[in-house]
Amino acid sequence: MNDAITNALDDVVDVLRSPLGLLAVTLIGYQLGRKLQNRLGGHAIAQPVLVAIVIVGAWITLLDVEYDDYVSATQMIAFWLGPATVALAVPLHRQAGRLTGFVVPMLVAVVVGAAVSIVSAVLIARALGADDRLEKTLTAKSATTPVAIAVTDAVGGIAPVAAVLVILIGVFGAVVGPATLNLLRIRDRRARGLAVGAVSHGVGASRMLQEDETEGAFAGLSMGLSALAISILVPLLAVVLF
Amino acid sequence: MIAGLTWLVGFQLLGELVVRVLDLPVPGPVVGMLLLFAYLRLRRYDDSGSIVIAGSGLLRHLQLFFIPAGVGVVAFASVLGRDVLPVTVAVLGSWFLGLVVVGWTAVGLERLLGRPRDDLGDPPAEAAA
Numbered sequence: 001m002n003d004a005i006t007n008a009l010d011d012v013v014d015v016l017r018s019p020l021g022l023l024a025v026t027l028i029g030y031q032l033g034r035k036l037q038n039r040l041g042g043h044a045i046a047q048p049v050l051v052a053i054v055i056v057g058a059w060i061t062l063l064d065v066e067y068d069d070y071v072s073a074t075q076m077i078a079f080w081l082g083p084a085t086v087a088l089a090v091p092l093h094r095q096a097g098r099l100t101g102f103v104v105p106m107l108v109a110v111v112v113g114a115a116v117s118i119v120s121a122v123l124i125a126r127a128l129g130a131d132d133r134l135e136k137t138l139t140a141k142s143a144t145t146p147v148a149i150a151v152t153d154a155v156g157g158i159a160p161v162a163a164v165l166v167i168l169i170g171v172f173g174a175v176v177g178p179a180t181l182n183l184l185r186i187r188d189r190r191a192r193g194l195a196v197g198a199v200s201h202g203v204g205a206s207r208m209l210q211e212d213e214t215e216g217a218f219a220g221l222s223m224g225l226s227a228l229a230i231s232i233l234v235p236l237l238a239v240v241l242f
Numbered sequence: 243m244i245a246g247l248t249w250l251v252g253f254q255l256l257g258e259l260v261v262r263v264l265d266l267p268v269p270g271p272v273v274g275m276l277l278l279f280a281y282l283r284l285r286r287y288d289d290s291g292s293i294v295i296a297g298s299g300l301l302r303h304l305q306l307f308f309i310p311a312g313v314g315v316v317a318f319a320s321v322l323g324r325d326v327l328p329v330t331v332a333v334l335g336s337w338f339l340g341l342v343v344v345g346w347t348a349v350g351l352e353r354l355l356g357r358p359r360d361d362l363g364d365p366p367a368e369a370a371a
Contacts, residue, residue, distance in 0.1 A: 026309050026310070027306075029309070030303075030305070030306045030309060033305075047305065048305045048306070049305035049306075049308050049309060049312055050312075052305075052306075052309045052312070053309060053312040053313055053315065053316070056309065056313050057313055057315070057316030060313065060316070061316065067313070067314060067316075067317035067318075070310070070313060071310055071314075074309070074310040075310075077306060077307060077309065077310055078307060078310040078311065080300060080306075080307045081271075081307040081308065081311075082251075082254045082270070082271045082274075083247060083250040083251050083254055083271075083300060084250075084300040084301060084304050084307055085254075085269075085271035085272065085274070085275055086250045086253045086254045086257065086271050086274040086275050086278055086297075087250055087275075087278075087296070087297030087298075087300045087301050088275050088301070089253075089275045089276070089278035089279035089282060089297070090278075090282070090293065090294050090297035090298060090301070091298075091301070092275075092279050093279055093282035093283060093287060094289070094294075096279075096283060101352070101355065101357040102348075102352070102357075104351065104355070105347070105348045105349075105350075105351035105352050105355070106348060108347060108348075108351060109343070109344045109345075109347035109348040109351070110344065112343055112344075112347050113340050113343045113344035113347065114340075116336075116339050116340055116343045117336050117337075117339065117340035118336075120332075120335060120336040120339045120340070121332045121333065121335075121336035122332075124328075124331055124332040124335045124336060125328050125329065125331075125332035128327065128328035128331055128332065129328060130325050130328035130329060130332070131325070134325050134328070134329060138329070138332055138333065138336070141333060141336075142336075142337070142340055144269060144272070145311060146269040147267070147268060147269060150267070151267075158321075160314075160318055160321065161318065161321050161322065163311070163314060163318075164314055164315050164318045164319070164321070164322075165329070165333055167308070167311055167312045167314065167315055168315060168333070169333055169337055170308070171312065172334070172337065173337065173341075174305075177341070180338070180341060181341070181345060184341075184342060184345055184346070186345040186346070186349055187359075187360045187361060187362045188348070188349055188352065188358070188359040188360065188361055189359075189361040189362075190348070190359070191344075191345050191348040191349050191352070192345070194344055194345070194348055195340075195341045195342075195344040195345035195348070196341070198340060198341075198344045199337050199340040199341050199344070200337070202304065202308065203305070203308050205304070206301075206304035206305045206308070209301055209302075209304065214361070216301070220275070222344075223272075224268070224272040224275055224276065227268050227269065227272055228267070228268050228272075231267035231268060232267065
């Protein structure tokens, strides 16, 4: 009798740990995040991606699932990040009229901003006594994940740590970005999108898209331009910094 | 929907090819985004087209696609170990400085060029008082 119950329990756990179970908990976590966001009237902390990460993180820890197994189970979700990034051209196209008179400010701001992000991260970490490899790991943290990993590898940092920092800074920007811009009195929607996309890449852009199409469009463009600026600037600045 | 998704995957593929052939330091989807933008402009693509419908549909759920990478935070959080404090301060500090510099540089240059914008409408409460 007891054996029957134990066997049944084992079966349940097996199914929950299967690729289907992991895919399901990811989708359910995301839906719960959206529900919570609606319930809280769109409160900034209730970003669906943040809620889902907490739920799924607890879930795979509880069921003792390896992260690599989770990644391969959810490949079909992660796959759509590529086409969705391409799709950022759509809001940009719809808002293209807003580019008039903004191209020069935009390009200068992104390049200067990338340089400030890189140098300040390294110098603050050095002042607080972080070791050399960690300083190098911080250089590309505001770029989108594939760029951050490639740049960090090339400069001699720890790529998996950089990938984690990239996500954390993205989620952080999605939560506090708009409120910080209000404090800074930045009231041009193009500049607002540009600033968040530059420091919090695609996750920041996803928040700006919820706020306003112009902000989302410029955040997406800013993510792309910043990725380019960071990948060019890090090797150059590394000569001076390290 | 499927027609639009096919276009998006097609432009991602094109971006990937350009990156590989020209050995560019940016991800394929980012180049795909810029190529698609040029295509939409040149075609004067309108809002009822399949690319706009599929693209808007995907972007509405952009956060969903970041979850698998985000869960990696749980798996790798321990890697930071004793360096948690300097890393946290450095990351947050440089995030804030980057945001300020990008925002204020863009707005400042607009003003210099004589084309500032205020999109938020109502002035802040204290200014109105």
